[in-house]
Amino acid sequence: MDSETMDVTSEIRNLRKSRGGLRSRLCILQRELSGLLLEEGKREEVEEIQRAIADYATRIRSVQERIEAVMESGDDLEKEIEDAMALEALIRATQVEIKRYLSRLPIEEKEQSGKSVLTVSSNAEASKPLLPKWELPKFDGNVLDFTAFWDQFEAAVHSRNDVSDVTRFVYLRAALAGNALEAISGYSVTAANYPIVIEVLKNRFGKPRVIIERHILALVQMERCESTSAQQLRKLHDSFVQHVRALAALKKDPLKGQLSVAEILMAICKQKLPTPVRKRWEGKLTENGQQEDDLNALLRYIESCLEIEECLIEGSARERRKEKNSYNRNGQLSTASALHASVADHQKCVLCHGNHKIAECNDFTAMNVKSRWRFTKSAQLCFICLQAGHSAANCKERKTGNKECHELLRGKTPSDRERSIRRSANEDAFQVGMAKASCNSLIGLQIVLAKAHGPNGLSCKVTCLLDAGLCVRHRPRTQRGSYGAD
Structure with missing residues (x-):
């Protein structure tokens, strides 16, 4: 183990020791608070403990962030974050109990406490009904659900200033499933990787062009309602309104003319194309960096593919006719x-x-x-x-x-x-x-009649070929032997 690793290990040990001391003090305060909440008229004591708990919670968060910054990603870091979030939940539950206790006090006691108008206003805010627990939705890779998922995650986790990027990453992974989780499975849980995985998810599942196209196709492919019952009509109505409102949120409201007929035809036309042709079209859009489809460009692309296929068909037909009419080779x-x-x-x-x-x-x-x-x-x-x-x-x-x-x-x-x-x-x-x-009749060759003389004085008539590629004259072997010709 090198000196740098030893220094990191020592620093983590000291930070954990400091955090343990703060947690022990916090537990003592919580036990004291539990006794006060059982009595009436302990407003000032409860408020004092409330301020102390808030102070210790802030100091614990600071130490926790330092621990997460020096630790390497892995199972140990995720366990540290889970333990820290469990403590955060306990602190929030304690604050809720304090607010409930203070809200039960009569108004006269609040006025006699000598608190300022600001304190009374704060207590009035605390007396409002508590919101129910907010559970983050799960996102499994369906592009139609990405916009709603990201808006909720951004409000609950991403936009919070008191949460580190590592903690945000842990919450994000816990909220993903299926294809969405597989898309970021190769990234380790570090603060540097958090903005990267956000960009990966948005590029894959949050493209407005793809989401708009899916909503259009969902409307076009919606099953026909065969029943006139209120339940079936309500189901059809809710499905229709869901997609229309989603398009409106993407600034493609059909009721305001923001969704053009060309966009609808584009989505339908692409679904009718063969898979290889559509893949090449989508690849062309990606190479050119286009954010939206162009119906005219798509029609021109289909026409070019059609010309190529027509050439193939015509060429095959010509070849078959040629083979049918040709002689045996x-x-x-x-x-x-x-x-x-x-x-x-x-x-x-x-x-x-x-x-x-x-x-x-x-x-x-x-x-x-x-x-x-x-x-x-x-x-x-x-x-x-x-x-x-x-x-x-x-x-x-x-x-x-x-x-x-x-x-x-x-x-x-x-x-x-x-x-x-x-x-x-x-x-x-x-x-x-x-x-x-090849031809349909006999081939005529250029010839000349001649008389061949041998050294023995004998001669005969021969036929000489005048073909352009012929380099020698051909005569029967019997003539060469009979007349002594070479």
């Missing part, structure tokens, strides 16, 4: 001419017809995002790789899970240097080889 013929045509079409830009991909086209990158989407749909391009001939559902890049749509359709515009690098990479990637092509 095992029966396709291969020619070098088909290869050249395929490579040329692959490199051809569908917008400006230049020898580059559309992703490298200056005209395409100069468009805004909406225009790029419109052209992609009209040209029947895959919105993931911006190539023709297949749908986004069957795109190889989608199957690898790399991205949802091409970066140009998400708003990014590459620089000239990036386009140049990509164009060079694409040009180097092509290799000459044989390609397959």
Whole structure:
């Protein structure tokens, strides 16, 4: 144990010893008071003991706060606070007994006591009926109950100047349950963490936008009353008034026109959206730091999601038609001419017809995002790789899970240097080889008839292929053997 820990332990021991002495004196005063309260005409003695008890209570609170300040958070600190609050309850009960005793005295005795008018006024205040015990409500995480809970907790605990932040924290934890308690379970009971957990609770359960939306949905989804009995109608009326008054407290009173139709439609429309779409919308609001929803922005967002889904559907339909009308791939013929045509079409830009991909086209990158989407749909391009001939559902890049749509359709515009690098990479990637092509009839090849002569003087007629990708002439092995041709 280091010297600093020993000093703290010693200080706590001394403070507890001081507090114990004050509590002992307080107990002696309470025993003396109990005897006086059984007799009549002991007004002055009772008032003197009342002042002494108030003085000792103040000194005990001061020592208690010093103990809480030096102790580390944990079970020991919570036990200290619980013991201190039990003593506070005992002191309050004693003060109540004193006020009741003084209120029973006749007015003539009060006047003969020589007290000032201020004392008489204080006793008159003390003679008022005592309020019943106030129990703090429990909050379990229902956002509709947070406003009422916080108002009561703020009045009973948070706004009191004679209570430390550690004590407030203990009371707050005791008043929480369920999701609300789990939200602050990671914070230790310290004075520094108290304002932090208050902010955590307000950010999670006290957002006005979310609370207003929940009240609107509660009104819309309220069950229909099928009975005309007074009990059922009263239940419906009370539920309806409850939500309307709660909206009024949030400055959205429907009776004063503070709640717009757009806000009601917003709450209803969001409930009809698929869960993934709504999650992305809520995430967008959080990223932008918006406190309120915008109906126009929501409709624009739904439209953009719709365009993406339509591209997926149209691409899938085109792919199915293409597969249905195509020949069996095992029966396709291969020619070098088909290869050249395929490579040329692959490199051809569908917008400006230049020898580059559309992703490298200056005209395409100069468009805004909406225009790029419109052209992609009209040209029947895959919105993931911006190539023709297949749908986004069957795109190889989608199957690898790399991205949802091409970066140009998400708003990014590459620089000239990036386009140049990509164009060079694409040009180097092509290799000459044989390609397959399908057709509904026989393929005609370019040929020429010739006469081949062998070294032995024999000759024969041969057919020479003039296909652009053919590098050698093909002749039957029998002819090469018969006429001595190499």
